[in-house]
Amino acid sequence: MKTYGIICEYNPFHNGHIYQIEETKKQTGADHIVAIMSGNFVQRGEPALMDKFKRAEIAVKNGVDLVIEMPVQYSLANAELFARCGVMMLGSLRCVEGISFGSECGSIEELQKCADAVAEVAKPENVKELMEKGMSYPEAVQQLVALKYGPMVGDILNSPNNILAVEYLKSLKILGLNEKITPFTIKREGAAHDSEEHSGNIASGSYIRQLIDDGEDFSPYVPKDTFDAVNEYDDNDLLCWFENFERILLYRLRTMTPQEIASTPDVGQGLENRIFQASRSAVSLEDLLEKIKVKRYPMARIKRILLNALFGIKVDDLKSPPMYGRILALNDRGADILKLAGSLPEDKLSMPFSSSLKDFLNVKNPRVMRNVGMTTISTDTYVLGSRNIRPSGMDFTGKVTFEKIEGFESELPADLKTTAHSGTAEEVAKAIQADQEERAAEKAAVLEAERAAEKEENEKLNRAEGEELLDEVVTADDE
Numbered sequence: 518m519k520t521y522g523i524i525c526e527y528n529p530f531h532n533g534h535i536y537q538i539e540e541t542k543k544q545t546g547a548d549h550i551v552a553i554m555s556g557n558f559v560q561r562g563e564p565a566l567m568d569k570f571k572r573a574e575i576a577v578k579n580g581v582d583l584v585i586e587m588p589v590q591y592s593l594a595n596a597e598l599f600a601r602c603g604v605m606m607l608g609s610l611r612c613v614e615g616i617s618f619g620s621e622c623g624s625i626e627e628l629q630k631c632a633d634a635v636a637e638v639a640k641p642e643n644v645k646e647l648m649e650k651g652m653s654y655p656e657a658v659q660q661l662v663a664l665k666y667g668p669m670v671g672d673i674l675n676s677p678n679n680i681l682a683v684e685y686l687k688s689l690k691i692l693g694l695n696e697k698i699t700p701f702t703i704k705r706e707g708a709a710h711d712s713e714e715h716s717g718n719i720a721s722g723s724y725i726r727q728l729i730d731d732g733e734d735f736s737p738y739v740p741k742d743t744f745d746a747v748n749e750y751d752d753n754d755l756l757c758w759f760e761n762f763e764r765i766l767l768y769r770l771r772t773m774t775p776q777e778i779a780s781t782p783d784v785g786q787g788l789e790n791r792i793f794q795a796s797r798s799a800v801s802l803e804d805l806l807e808k809i810k811v812k813r814y815p816m817a818r819i820k821r822i823l824l825n826a827l828f829g830i831k832v833d834d835l836k837s838p839p840m841y842g843r844i845l846a847l848n849d850r851g852a853d854i855l856k857l858a859g860s861l862p863e864d865k866l867s868m869p870f871s872s873s874l875k876d877f878l879n880v881k882n883p884r885v886m887r888n889v890g891m892t893t894i895s896t897d898t899y900v901l902g903s904r905n906i907r908p909s910g911m912d913f914t915g916k917v918t919f920e921k922i923e924g925f926e927s928e929l930p931a932d933l934k935t936t937a938h939s940g941t942a943e944e945v946a947k948a949i950q951a952d953q954e955e956r957a958a959e960k961a962a963v964l965e966a967e968r969a970a971e972k973e974e975n976e977k978l979n980r981a982e983g984e985e986l987l988d989e990v991v992t993a994d995d996e
Contacts, residue, residue: 520854521547521615521701523581524603524685526555526592528565529747530575531739533619533705533719538580538842540703551583551613551849552576553603555592556892557899558756560599562820564902565759566726567750568911573845574918575742583851585870586843588888589895591841593821595654595783601691602839608694609842609866610858615699618685621676625686625703631673631748634666634687648786652986655680692866729756759820761902762827763802769827770805771798775963781826782817782835792822804924829894840885841890844872847920849925851984872917 521541527534541547554576565572565630573584591602596943607613622628647657655674663671673679682702689695720738722770726736730749731901735746736960750756770778770792778789795808809819847855855870871877900907 518549518579518612518853518855519545519547519615520549520551520610520613520857521617521645522552522603522607522610522613522698523552524587524600524607525552525576525615525875526559526565526722527552527572527576528555528559528722529567529739529743530572530579530730531722531743534576535579535740536719537619537703541701545615545617545699545701547615547617549583549854550581551585551610551854552581553587553606554584554845556586556589556826557896558593560592560594560596560821561817562593562824563759563820564762564899566729566756566758567746568757568846568899568915570911570915570917571746571750573701573918575740575746577846577848577851577920578742579740581845581846584846585856586845586892588839589828589891590830590888591781591839593782593824593830594686594835595818595821596680597687597837600681600686604685604688604698605692605866606839606842607698607866608692609839609868610854610870611861611864611867612854613698614856615701616685616689617701617703618678618682618700618935619705620678622673622679622682623702625700625702626911627670627673628679628682628700628702629686630666630797631662631670631679631688632683634662634670635674635683636687636690638665640876648813651660653811653815654817655815666991667881699770700702704723730758740877750903755903755907757899757902759902760802761904762824765871765898765901766802766823766827767796767799767805771825773826778826781822781833782830782832783825786813787823789815792826804858827898828891830891834887834891837870837884837888840882841868841877842870842889843874844870844917844988846920847872848920849922876910 523537523541525534538550541550543548554569554573555565557565559565559712571584573586573956576584585606586670587599587606591598594602597634604616608615620628622631635658639658643661644654644657647660652660659671659674662674674683686700689698689700718737720735725735725738728738735747739747747756747949775793776790778784778792781789784792786961790812792809795805797807799808805818805823806816810816813818844855858870869877869880872887874892877885880886898908900909900911
């Protein structure tokens with residue numbers, strides 16, 4: 518068993534994602550794939566086109582074995598924290614041997630040089646000085662790297678997937694996972710991230726979303742499961758778009774003070790005052806974004822700030838690591854991953870995993886409760902972003918997909934409400950033995966009940982046959 522991880526958004530799941538999964542398996546020998554996926558909101562600062570349960574289901578039907586949700590405060594964070602959370606969650610499984618990601622560079626060696634350079638020069642005081650001159654944070658880091666390590670290294674940071682790749686490599690080193698998790702990159706060809714072009718049957722998520730929004734044919738670029746799901750959601754007015762949050766965003770911002778806005782992640786250099794004033798004069802979402810926009814803040818960052826403000830996410834919420842792993846979809850191989858993860862001794866990155874959010878509500882830990890609260894608030898808000906408004910509570914009613922593999926026996930309980938074991942090797946062994954004994958007892962009880970029912974049914978048949986025979990004898994005597 519060889520497991521590789523992918524940090525993703527699948528918004529929507531397309532042919533490029535299938536290519537990555539297939540090439541990862543082919544070139545690394547991986548036979549199990551686990552994905553850490555953004556939930557209902559993505560890192561570009563927008564809602565996902567379809568909800569997390571449907572996107573996870575499509576992923577598991579097309580090559581992924583286990584999909585775990587990235588907490589909303591990290592899926593709406595900058596590239597560094599987004600990557601750090603994803604790598605941390607992969608490391609928490611303790612059985613992931615590699616991480617796969619796309620990059621425009623296509624070379625782990627060159628990306629590692631750039632990652633080391635960024636770690637060396639991107640000191641807060643250096644970046645702050647350049648940002649005060651009007652540069653955005655990414656621009657400031659890129660210039661610092663280019664000045665010290667040359668334009669060839671600096672140019673790597675001019676491409677969005679390279680930036681995330683660099684952050685993955687930095688996170689592996691910072692978390693002490695660079696000796697345990699092997700990085701693997703696939704060079705992005707033709708359709709670059711966020712481009713409006715395509716190469717053969719592969720196009721970027723942005724291009725596909727634009728085709729969907731325009732009502733044009735996007736079928737060449739996605740698997741059938743995605744095509745069918747998008748059409749079904751579209752027919753039922755369930756596709757989610759950022760502009761549908763216009764009124765609730767304006768409402769939320771107009772009820773916040775500048776101090777409250779300032780406590781939102783990624784707000785700095787007096788931006789809280791700009792947002793405060795813009796929200797009071799803006800008459801549309803487009804107008805709001807235009808009034809807030811400044812050169813040093815990319816639009817994706819501004820959108821993330823607005824959504825973080827909408828959900829009440831604070832700077833302090835990003836100071837705690839992810840507290841648990843929410844399972845969104847899996848198959849029998851995914852159950853294998855959880856089983857192996859649960860059999861390993863606990864370490865500093867260990868966390869519980871479950872398909873049921875209710876499992877974490879029983880944990881009396883304020884940080885866990887805070888994480889659950891942010892998840893449910895963001896999901897209950899998400900369902901307001903489609904033309905057809907859905908009821909709240911999706912986190913407790915959403916369907917968790919469990920795809921059976923023909924000829925494959927899984928030991929995961931059918932209800933999917935399971936939490937991976939943690940503790941010392943001895944404690945894990947005892948817990949596994951207790952689980953096995955409990956399951957054996959449950960099977961024995963079911964078997965005993967079936968035997969009792971069968972016995973009772975046989976006795977009823979025997980009594981009925983006896984009564985019928987007696988009737989025949991009585992009738993014969995009468996005659």
